Amino acid sequence: MKKILVVEDSHTVGKVIRHVVNASCDFNGLYASSFAETRSIVTEHKADIFAALVDLSLPDAPDGEVVDYTLSEGIPTIVLTGRADDDTREKLFKKGVVDYVNKEGRYSYSYAVNFVNRLHRNQNVKVLIVDDSPSYLKFISGLLRLYLFQVYTATDGVEAIKVLVENPEITLMIVDFNMPKMDGFELVRTLRNKYEKTDLVIIGLSGEGDETLSAKFIKNGANDFLRKPFNQEEFQCRVMHNVESLEQIAAIRELINRDFLTNAYNRRYFFQNAAGMYEKAKSEDTPFAVAVIDIDHFKSINDQFGHHNGDSALKFVTNIIFESLQRFLFARAGGEEFFIAMPGLTNTQACLLIDRLREVVASSPIEMDGELRVITFSAGVSNDLSNSLDDQLKIADANLYRAKDAGRNLVIGDDDF
Numbered sequence: 001m002k003k004i005l006v007v008e009d010s011h012t013v014g015k016v017i018r019h020v021v022n023a024s025c026d027f028n029g030l031y032a033s034s035f036a037e038t039r040s041i042v043t044e045h046k047a048d049i050f051a052a053l054v055d056l057s058l059p060d061a062p063d064g065e066v067v068d069y070t071l072s073e074g075i076p077t078i079v080l081t082g083r084a085d086d087d088t089r090e091k092l093f094k095k096g097v098v099d100y101v102n103k104e105g106r107y108s109y110s111y112a113v114n115f116v117n118r119l120h121r122n123q124n125v126k127v128l129i130v131d132d133s134p135s136y137l138k139f140i141s142g143l144l145r146l147y148l149f150q151v152y153t154a155t156d157g158v159e160a161i162k163v164l165v166e167n168p169e170i171t172l173m174i175v176d177f178n179m180p181k182m183d184g185f186e187l188v189r190t191l192r193n194k195y196e197k198t199d200l201v202i203i204g205l206s207g208e209g210d211e212t213l214s215a216k217f218i219k220n221g222a223n224d225f226l227r228k229p230f231n232q233e234e235f236q237c238r239v240m241h242n243v244e245s246l247e248q249i250a251a252i253r254e255l256i257n258r259d260f261l262t263n264a265y266n267r268r269y270f271f272q273n274a275a276g277m278y279e280k281a282k283s284e285d286t287p288f289a290v291a292v293i294d295i296d297h298f299k300s301i302n303d304q305f306g307h308h309n310g311d312s313a314l315k316f317v318t319n320i321i322f323e324s325l326q327r328f329l330f331a332r333a334g335g336e337e338f339f340i341a342m343p344g345l346t347n348t349q350a351c352l353l354i355d356r357l358r359e360v361v362a363s364s365p366i367e368m369d370g371e372l373r374v375i376t377f378s379a380g381v382s383n384d385l386s387n388s389l390d391d392q393l394k395i396a397d398a399n400l401y402r403a404k405d406a407g408r409n410l411v412i413g414d415d416d417f
């Protein structure tokens, strides 16, 4: 596992940072209290060090020599300092530090540690810069790479759309206003026909003197705006803030769409997504099967072994279904009932698949209070696109109750009469 290097000579500050690292850092800490110790730790662990929090002034390195050292070793460096006047800050950014933090108590150390976590996550974030100025393209790319983002570039709107189509995982764009072929407004307007603000963040950029540009950019669909020339700190704050917002929205979406107990998708997510699959199958005239699964005698599991064991059984069955049916849409519909949408499968294929799943669950007893208990489920399958999605689920449900009536631990489809 990668590590965070912390260089701090004050015992008290070191102790607070250690606490913050243990509580909230994605990495384990390596700690040094002098330049000499830093050298020996870096020599031994260089390949494992992801980033460093470095005190600007140490007894054996009073003028920031340790910062030059960690930077020369290629380690992303965040400076801890008690004296960040404008001049010091500018010099630090010119040297290539990622950020600086004034030593002002626990909050500032939390900020520094969270910033390292942010850098870690940035490695998975793809950013597209669109600017016809080679110098700005280079400058912004350099900053974004310093923050460990994956960077793509385009020099006009037409090229930008092409890059975006080829790389659909891009979630952040930085778009200049004044460009040939298609200006920034037109590009943003075009993109907003397809990408929501909550899926693709666009930060507008302009060097024009017009004070109204920022509002115009935002009214055309940009999330935020930066006026050239900007300083590194302002750029960093805007970019990080927007990326964090996007992540928070994604996290909220996950919470809305997932069932709390099993972490399977919930009923709302199922209907939102199954409807599109159903329509696609209908328009392409391809098969579309649904299944309703219900655990047998689940009440007796609760009654005999208690609710917590019932919960464990639900999680256990969910995991098996999830592992086995990853390519299909699967959700906990409520209680001990699950829905599955299987585009591309005929009734026979879907019945065979669900029956195989039934065998796996039935042959995987789980331990409850020291006793091995076999869990089974019954299922109904339906595949008839002349019915609506709701009706198809109702028929699958009716088939499920036939399976229950026929003795349970059984799968019944449209043809099994």
Ligand SMILES: Nc1nc2c(ncn2[C@@H]2O[C@H](COP(=O)(O)OP(=O)(O)OP(=O)(O)O)[C@@H](O)[C@H]2O)c(=O)[nH]1
Pocket: 261, 294, 295, 296, 297, 298, 299, 300, 302, 306, 307, 308, 309, 310, 311, 314, 334, 335, 336, 404, 408
């Ligand atoms: N532990 C636990 N139990 C739940 C949860 N949701 C629903 N249940 C229980 O699931 C049981 C479902 O019971 P019934 O609808 O009678 O069905 P069954 O006992 O499975 O019987 P058949 O479906 O006829 O085989 C009820 O006792 C619910 O309280 C849950 O999240 N956790």
